[in-house]
Amino acid sequence: MKELKQLLIMMAMVIVGITAMSMAPSSVHAATDNSLAAVQKKGTLVLATSPDYPPYEFQVNQKGKSKIVGMDVSIAKKIAKDIHVKLVIKSMTFDSLLVALETGKADMVLGGMNPTPSRRQSVDFSDIYYMGGQDFLINKADASKYPNQKSLANQKIGAQTGTLQYNLAKKYIPGVTIKGMDKGTDLVLALKTHKLEAVGMEKPTAEAYAKNDSSVIAIHSSYKLDKNSTGSAIAFRKGSDSLVAAANKSIREIKKDDLINKVYLNQAGKYLKVNTANTSMGHYWKYFAEGVEYTLIIAAVSGIIGVLLGVILALMRLANNKLLKGIAVGYIEFVRGTPLMVQVLFVYFGVGVIINLPALVSGIIAVSLNSGAYIAEIIRGGIDSVSKGQDEAAKSLGLSKTDIMRSVILPQALKNIWPALGNEFISLIKESSIVSIIGVTDLIYQLNIVRADTYRGVMPVFVAMVLYFILTFGLTRILNHFEGRMQHDS
Structure with a gap:
């Protein structure tokens, strides 16, 4: 029994030690801030994303080959090009993205992510690069039943776990029952099978689903949004000031030339058409x-x-x-x-x-x-x-x-x-x-x-x-x- 207790204590110490090590580099990094130099030295900029959120990021099947594309990927490519490194994309679930950032698995995160105050406590954010707005996806047959956000009171609404959409619905819609899921595709399936009455999404994503699926439509939300926390921004490890500055420089150029609306979204739309041209399982x-x-x-x-x-x-x-x-x-x-x-x-x-x-x-x-x-x-x-x-x-x-x-x-x-x-x-x-x-x-x-x-x-x-x-x-x-x-x- 004594040996077992000692073993459990040792396990606890190992876990605490690893946790401390995962936290320690942040403070050191903040002091030295060699984030940009480190990325340039290794020659790669590692992007973590969840490629199930068109048109921000998604996978395309082109001539039997799969690749991750989308508006966010185009932004990441420009940043990598501007700092003269190669972009490497790591795919994982949305709720694992910030963990990947904090543990050094990735250099930055793009995923239609909103820089909320709670997230800012653990990671740094770039300037907001896109204000997409918030929508709800509903079944087309329910268009007359749920014409606006007010009509969704006391209903079941879905949103990705840990997202701004989840918190907004919980905060602003009276009597709502929130169902959180990891995948947007699971939420849409729950909607179409009438497990949910609506799904909260970023406006471009909701419109992409509505455009490519005739059984659903998008309706606008009436949230009173804080522009500083509801737009999309790039997340970086805490203390990555030089890397954030480099990203912000690229974002300013993107905004100046209006590349998102003129180029990136158009490219994403073309890729979406490739995917929906043939949706057979074969x-x-x-x-x-x-x-x-x-x-x-x-x-x-x-x-x-x-x-x-x-x-x-x-x-x-x-x-x-x-x-x-x-x-x-x-x-x-x-x-x-x-x-x-x-x-x-x-x-x-x-x-x-x-x-x-x-x-x-x-x-x-x-x-x-x-x-x-x-x-x-x-x-x-x-x-x-x-x-x-x-x-x-x-x-x-x-x-x-x-x-x-x-x-x-x-x-x-x-x-x-x-x-x-x-x-x-x-x-x-x-x-x-x-x-x-x-x-x-x-x-x-x-x-x-x-x-x-x-x-x-x-x-x-x-x-x-x-x-x-x-x-x-x-x-x-x-x-x-x-x-x-x-x-x-x-």
């Missing part, structure tokens, strides 16, 4: 194929590592050494007691403060560490299920403990735990979808991109469901085959 087969590929890679690698880790942890838990047993118990209970999503975020952003791990590697590590804890308990249960007489008989033959475990106990335990182990492998395929929150292009990530590109809410979901079923059903048949062979051999 046109996006490469997206789904890539999603399946990454899903299988994550599940396969995580499964192998999880088994190896599970065996080690199971043996540690069954050992007579109290320290080893305490470490195994502490690890298993900690991992099983925290959500996989939190673990993925911690590995990518928390551990990323010390080691800058790619999103795919971070996702595999997190899923592997999580799976290892559950597999350890499955293996421990299998070992305990083997009759004690088997151990005694092996000892009477003069076998060592290692030989007994390797040649007698584990083979029999494997037969007992195979169904449970198979269920864990199947769960890995489905649970690996959580890595999409850090931008890994698995099946769920690609599903959301296709929904954003095509403005079709249900069909991409159906295709993903079928693909997941094919993967899990195929794996089930393979596992059943090997289970039958093991039973036959016994």
Whole structure:
């Protein structure tokens, strides 16, 4: 018990230490302010964005190739060009963008982001580069029922979690019930299936949806907005004064030449037409194929590592050494007691403060560490299920403990735990979808991109469901085959 307490205290100290390290660079950075020089030295300007928000940022499928485009991307390209570096784009969910900035995963964030007072406490913002305004998206059939913002009182309204639209609706619409979701595509699907009466969006995004989907329309809001916090601005890490100044110089040139209205929005509109010219799922087969590929890679690698880790942890838990047993118990209970999503975020952003791990590697590590804890308990249960007489008989033959475990106990335990182990492998395929929150292009990530590109809410979901079923059903048949062979051999 003492060892377990000590282990938990050590874990807490590690977490606190990593948190302190993630915060410390901000103050140092503020004092030295080498942000622009650092970007120019490495030769890349890393942009974090959530490409599901047309016309600000979205993905286009052009001749079978995918790329992130939009008004914000055009602005980022100009800034990168002006400071003579290459633009690198990292894709992730909207609510992870500022975390990526604070932990050094990105140099700046563009995502139709509003510089609210609460956000200004943790990051720096550029000058406002665009005042899009606020709209509501409603079903066309409800146009007479909800002609304006006032008519939305006491209704269910959706908005992206953590956005200005969420807070504005909560503050200014009487009796409203706010439903927050991570993806705009999820909100639109909820609207079209009548789970919501309206969705709060930036005006250009609402108009883009209305223009490309005849079943919805945009209505204007009547919010009394503060221009200093409701326009779109670029977010930077706290203390990045020189980088912010460079961005502001580019923004002034963009405003002077009116590039957003004359060039960038027109370019975004052309890309939107490319996406909506052919919205068949066959046109996006490469997206789904890539999603399946990454899903299988994550599940396969995580499964192998999880088994190896599970065996080690199971043996540690069954050992007579109290320290080893305490470490195994502490690890298993900690991992099983925290959500996989939190673990993925911690590995990518928390551990990323010390080691800058790619999103795919971070996702595999997190899923592997999580799976290892559950597999350890499955293996421990299998070992305990083997009759004690088997151990005694092996000892009477003069076998060592290692030989007994390797040649007698584990083979029999494997037969007992195979169904449970198979269920864990199947769960890995489905649970690996959580890595999409850090931008890994698995099946769920690609599903959301296709929904954003095509403005079709249900069909991409159906295709993903079928693909997941094919993967899990195929794996089930393979596992059943090997289970039958093991039973036959016994």
